[in-house]
Amino acid sequence: MNPILLAIIVVAVIGLVLGLLLAIASIVMAVPVDEKAVAIEEVLPGANCGACGFSGCSGYAAALAGGKTTETNLCSPGGAEVAGEIASLLGVAAGDVNPKSAVVHCNGTEENCATMYDYSGVSTCKAAKMLYGGPKSCSYACLGLGDCVRSCEYGAIQICDGVARIDSTKCVTCKKCISACPQSIIDLALKNKDQAIVYCSNHDKGGQTRKDCKVGCIGCMKCVKVCEFDAIHVDNFLAHVDSDKCTGCGKCVEVCPQNTISMATLPSAQ
DSSP states (O other), X not given: OOHHHHHHHHHHHHHHHHHHHHHHHHXXXXXXXXXXXXXXXXXXXXXXXXXTSSSXXXXXXXXXXXXXXXXXTOOTTTHHHHHHHHHXXXXXXXXXXXXXXXXXXXOXXXXXXXXXXXXXXXXXXXHHHTTTTOSBSSTTSOOOSOHHHHHOTTSOEEEETTEEEEOXXXXXXXXXXXXXXXXXXXXXXXXXXXXXXXXXXXXXXXXHHHHHBTTOOOOOOHHHHXXXXXXXXXXXXXXXXXXXXXXXXXXXXXXXXXXXXXXXXXXXXX
C-alpha cells in the first residue's frame, strides 16, 4: 500500500477514536446545569461585588436556586427591580430593599487634623500606615492616599482636603472600599433617610482626641443621654449611630460639643 495513503488512514483512524473518546468523556463527565440558577444569574447585574455575601453573582444565583437562601433582596447594585425579578422566578414574595451607601467616618481634614511629618513613600494608605501609623496626628484618621478610590469601579470616591468622600448617588454598596481601607473607617448607612452620622473613628480618651483632632469624638455621652430612641451608643470612647433606629431629630447634633455628628441624607441615583 502507498505509504502516504497508509499514513492518512492511520491519522484518520486515530482522529476518529480520539473524537469518540472525547464524546464519551463529555457525556460521562458532564456537569448538570441548573436552569433556574442560570435564569437567576441572567437577571443579576454581573457586578460580582460580593455584597450579597456570596462568591459573586453565580454564587448567589446557585444559593437561591438550591434553597440555601430565600432572601431575594441581597443584591444591592440591582436594587428593588432585581429583587422583584428574582422573586418572580422563584415564585416568592420580593423582600424589601433598603439601599445603602458607604460612608467615611472621618472629618480629619488638613484644618482639623495636624500632620506630624511629610510622608514621601509609596503613595498608598496601606504603606503610609506602616510608618508610625501614618503622617496624621490622629492614628485613626483617613490617610487620604486613595486606596479606596482605586478600589471603586464606579467612580464614587474622591479625596477632598485630605479625606475620602463618597458620592452616594454612585455607590452600589459593593464594599470594596471597606476592604481596601487599612484604617477601617468606612461603613454603610441607609440612603434616602435623614439621619445622624458620626464623622469620627477615634477610640482614644477625650483628652488625647482633643489634641489629635478639632472635631474628634471624646465619648462624652451627651448624644446618648439626649437620644430618645436608643439610636446612639458609645463604645470604647466613640459614639456610633444605628441608622435603622435614628429618626433624624437632630438633638444629638445640637448637644455634641465637638461638632463630630452631622445630619445627612444620602441620596440615591436619580
